[in-house]
Amino acid sequence: MGLDLKTHNIFMPAADFDPPAPGERRGKMKANSFVIVVVGK
Numbered sequence: 600m601g602l603d604l605k606t607h608n609i610f611m612p613a614a615d616f617d618p619p620a621p622g623e624r625r626g627k628m629k630a631n632s633f634v635i636v637v638v639g640k
Contacts, residue, residue, distance in 0.1 A: 608639035 617626035
């Protein structure tokens with residue numbers, strides 16, 4: 600996560616994940632699903 604102090608925008612990473620395999624906490628990230636979400640006024 601990042602914050603632009605000049606514009607007060609917040610930058611957050613997001614992605615889709617496959618279901619976790621037994622014994623794993625999180626599944627693998629799906630290909631081409633990574634994005635940056637920008638939150639601002």
